Every structure is written in structure tokens, then in C-alpha cells.
Amino acid sequence: MTAPVRVLVVDDSLTMRGLISAALKSDPEIEVVGTAADPIESRAAIKALNPDVVTLDVEMPNMNGLEFLEKIMRLRPMPVVMVSTLTAAGTDVTLAALEIGAVDAVAKPAVASAEAFHELIAKVKAAARSRVRARGDAPAGAAAPNAYRAAPDHILAIGSSTGGVEALLTVLGGFPADCPATVITQHMPAAFTASFAARLDRVCAPTVSEAVEGAPLKPGHIYLAPGGVAHLEVSPGVQPRCRLVASDPVNGHRPSVDVLFESVARLKRPMTGVILTGMGKDGARGLLAMREAGGHTLGQDETSCVVYGMPKAAFELGAVERQLPLHRLSTAILDLCADPAARSVA
The missing domain is CATH 3.40.50.180 (Methylesterase CheB, C-terminal domain)
Incomplete structure (x- = not known):
């Protein structure tokens, strides 16, 4: 039998940590190994628990969420799934997180319930199978050729x-x-x-x-x-x-x-x-x-x-x-x- 995906849930809200954990625990192929309320707790939990995947709240106390994600990608690259609020600021930060190296993102539901996080289960499983690179080692795209002209009907x-x-x-x-x-x-x-x-x-x-x-x-x-x-x-x-x-x-x-x-x-x-x-x-x-x-x-x-x-x-x-x-x-x-x-x- 394949070992379950070991997940660390990070969110500053106790209620949200509970809902996300309950949703993930409903799948027998996922094990929630711990939770954390902020990047400081998360850093210690990652070292102690060595999770396969981290779910990370976009807006975090004690340290900017993007700064924390950059540290993860630079020092200990691992699959991270962002959990975002549906605000303009939240979506911008989430996109920045995906550029930094987060594997995927889900939106926090308007109505808090474990059922609303069903999409997260599939994304956590996919994240566990993903290939995560250290921050900054992805090659840049080639520069566009000079005097390029696209075929008008292509x-x-x-x-x-x-x-x-x-x-x-x-x-x-x-x-x-x-x-x-x-x-x-x-x-x-x-x-x-x-x-x-x-x-x-x-x-x-x-x-x-x-x-x-x-x-x-x-x-x-x-x-x-x-x-x-x-x-x-x-x-x-x-x-x-x-x-x-x-x-x-x-x-x-x-x-x-x-x-x-x-x-x-x-x-x-x-x-x-x-x-x-x-x-x-x-x-x-x-x-x-x-x-x-x-x-x-x-x-x-x-x-x-x-x-x-x-x-x-x-x-x-x-x-x-x-x-x-x-x-x-x-x-x-x-x-x-x-x-x-x-x-x-x-």
C-alpha cells in the first residue's frame, strides 16, 4: 500500500486550520501530520515533521507570506499549495506565490465547511507528485527574434x-x-x-x-x-x-x-x-x-x-x-x- 501524503496545514485562523484538516483527513490517502498558525511555527514544524506538502495561508502574521515562501523555495524546496481569500490583494499575492514556486492555489470558500475544500484534496495529492525546483533555478525563456512577423492567419x-x-x-x-x-x-x-x-x-x-x-x-x-x-x-x-x-x-x-x-x-x-x-x-x-x-x-x-x-x-x-x-x-x-x-x- 502506498504511504499517505503527509501534510502540514498553515493558517492563522484556528477555525480554518480545523476545517482544512478535517477536509484532508476525510481522504484515506492523506495524513495531516501537524498544523501551524504562522511562519515561525511553520518553520519549526517543517523541520520536525518533514511533511510532503504544506498548505499555506496567503495572509500570515509575524512574517510576510511571500517572504516565507521564498525562504522555503530557496532553503528547503517542497510542494506548497496556497489557500487564498477572494480579495484583489489576495489574488495578487497568490499569483506572486505561484511565480515564486507554489505548486497550486485554491480559494477559501465563502461559506466555511469541510465540504467546500474538496478541490484541495486533489491538488494536495498532485502537489505530492510534483517536481519542485529551488528558487531561481528555472531557466528564462529565450528572447524574441529581431524583426519577427507572425503569419496573419495563424x-x-x-x-x-x-x-x-x-x-x-x-x-x-x-x-x-x-x-x-x-x-x-x-x-x-x-x-x-x-x-x-x-x-x-x-x-x-x-x-x-x-x-x-x-x-x-x-x-x-x-x-x-x-x-x-x-x-x-x-x-x-x-x-x-x-x-x-x-x-x-x-x-x-x-x-x-x-x-x-x-x-x-x-x-x-x-x-x-x-x-x-x-x-x-x-x-x-x-x-x-x-x-x-x-x-x-x-x-x-x-x-x-x-x-x-x-x-x-x-x-x-x-x-x-x-x-x-x-x-x-x-x-x-x-x-x-x-x-x-x-x-x-x-
């Missing part, structure tokens, strides 16, 4: 999940202002996608926004599926547009990567699909549809993934033409999407 679709914040920042950080028209589905709580799109827009050369119904896809623009609300599709036509479909979850997700990829596969135009780090298999079937429709397909390789789940499922299905480490994906994507008259050398 559509780029990207899917990601656990570990996707870091992966997308790396990939998109290597894009020039005139990048291919890009649509992205990243599994993320509803409260976080608008903040994440704004963060990407600040640090990337292209224009990044949360997708809205009817938005035309244009080079130099990146559209991020809104979390939890609807699936993002691309509608066919002379001018492809974003379409938000509030249908049931697919593969347990809304938005689903499969839904996005399958809609792009139906466009009958030049296309490239990319599947990045994440747990599960969402996106594998849709990426295969893109490849069978004549599109190019790339996958993040196992070594550079936080969780080699979605890319592995796609690769084993035959949906991935090439697997590449994260820091090489920007260059490969841009080469596939370039105007043939200005194509760079891979």
Missing part, C-alpha cells in the same frame, strides 16, 4: 494547468509584440484569471487580456479563458473570434483545454497547439484533433514540468510532434507561427 492555442503560471510567464515572456494570435486555457479559480491576464499584460510585449465574447483574434494579442465561467472556443469564419460557452465541465474542468483545442482544429487554417505542465489528461484529445487537422503540436517535456500529466497523456496518445524543455518552447512556437517570408532558423 492561430496559436495553449493549454496548461498545475505549474502553468510559471510556464506561461516563461513562454509568453519570450514573445515579441507581433506574436501570433494566441488563445489560452489555464486551469485556474475564477477569481484569479483577470488578475493573471493583467499580470501577463504588464510583463509581456504583446497585449494580454481575459477573453470576452466576440473578441476578434488578432496578431499581437493573447486571450486568456476566464476561470470557472465558461469554455473558451474559437468561432470559425473569415475573422475568427472568441466564443464563451457556459456548458458543463469537460474532464472535470471549465474552461477545458480539450474544448479550446477541438474548436481550433475545426478552423481549417494554419494552427499550432501547445500543451504545458498540468495534472490529468485534459487537452490530449483536442491536441490530437489539431494534429490530425494538419496543425503543428508541441509538448513540454517531463524534466521541466511541475506535473508531467497533461503533456504525458498527449504524448502517449500521439498528439505531440515534439517535446521540448520549457525554455526552448518560445523559439520553437514562434518559428512555427512565423510569416514564411520572415521565418527564423529553429
Whole structure:
């Protein structure tokens, strides 16, 4: 029998520590080995208990939560799942935590109950299987080529999940202002996608926004599926547009990567699909549809993934033409999407 995942629960609220612990203890594959109220207690508990995963409150007393997370990632890298309040400040701090190296994040429920933390159980289990790097050892994305020009009719679709914040920042950080028209589905709580799109827009050369119904896809623009609300599709036509479909979850997700990829596969135009780090298999079937429709397909390789789940499922299905480490994906994507008259050398 596989040993249970050993978890340390960190939250300044006694009530919240109890609720999170009760939720995790309801799964026989998880053992809560301890709790802590602040970073000082947490530091001692980590040394004494050596947990597999830490759940960490975003807002902590006695030490800035991000400062504490940076210390963990630098001195004792381990899987951390952030538990965030749904405030503007809370979402910004959570996104910063994911950039620093937290594996994933969940939102604190509006109504306090153990049942409301059901999502946390799956994320803790995935975190225990994740690959966590020491702070600062992730390679930066390659710089965008000079005088790059995207093919005006090319559509780029990207899917990601656990570990996707870091992966997308790396990939998109290597894009020039005139990048291919890009649509992205990243599994993320509803409260976080608008903040994440704004963060990407600040640090990337292209224009990044949360997708809205009817938005035309244009080079130099990146559209991020809104979390939890609807699936993002691309509608066919002379001018492809974003379409938000509030249908049931697919593969347990809304938005689903499969839904996005399958809609792009139906466009009958030049296309490239990319599947990045994440747990599960969402996106594998849709990426295969893109490849069978004549599109190019790339996958993040196992070594550079936080969780080699979605890319592995796609690769084993035959949906991935090439697997590449994260820091090489920007260059490969841009080469596939370039105007043939200005194509760079891979």
C-alpha cells in the first residue's frame, strides 16, 4: 500500500486550520501530520515533521507570506499549495506565490465547511507528485527574434494547468509584440484569471487580456479563458473570434483545454497547439484533433514540468510532434507561427 501524503496545514485562523484538516483527513490517502498558525511555527514544524506538502495561508502574521515562501523555495524546496481569500490583494499575492514556486492555489470558500475544500484534496495529492525546483533555478525563456512577423492567419492555442503560471510567464515572456494570435486555457479559480491576464499584460510585449465574447483574434494579442465561467472556443469564419460557452465541465474542468483545442482544429487554417505542465489528461484529445487537422503540436517535456500529466497523456496518445524543455518552447512556437517570408532558423 502506498504511504499517505503527509501534510502540514498553515493558517492563522484556528477555525480554518480545523476545517482544512478535517477536509484532508476525510481522504484515506492523506495524513495531516501537524498544523501551524504562522511562519515561525511553520518553520519549526517543517523541520520536525518533514511533511510532503504544506498548505499555506496567503495572509500570515509575524512574517510576510511571500517572504516565507521564498525562504522555503530557496532553503528547503517542497510542494506548497496556497489557500487564498477572494480579495484583489489576495489574488495578487497568490499569483506572486505561484511565480515564486507554489505548486497550486485554491480559494477559501465563502461559506466555511469541510465540504467546500474538496478541490484541495486533489491538488494536495498532485502537489505530492510534483517536481519542485529551488528558487531561481528555472531557466528564462529565450528572447524574441529581431524583426519577427507572425503569419496573419495563424492561430496559436495553449493549454496548461498545475505549474502553468510559471510556464506561461516563461513562454509568453519570450514573445515579441507581433506574436501570433494566441488563445489560452489555464486551469485556474475564477477569481484569479483577470488578475493573471493583467499580470501577463504588464510583463509581456504583446497585449494580454481575459477573453470576452466576440473578441476578434488578432496578431499581437493573447486571450486568456476566464476561470470557472465558461469554455473558451474559437468561432470559425473569415475573422475568427472568441466564443464563451457556459456548458458543463469537460474532464472535470471549465474552461477545458480539450474544448479550446477541438474548436481550433475545426478552423481549417494554419494552427499550432501547445500543451504545458498540468495534472490529468485534459487537452490530449483536442491536441490530437489539431494534429490530425494538419496543425503543428508541441509538448513540454517531463524534466521541466511541475506535473508531467497533461503533456504525458498527449504524448502517449500521439498528439505531440515534439517535446521540448520549457525554455526552448518560445523559439520553437514562434518559428512555427512565423510569416514564411520572415521565418527564423529553429
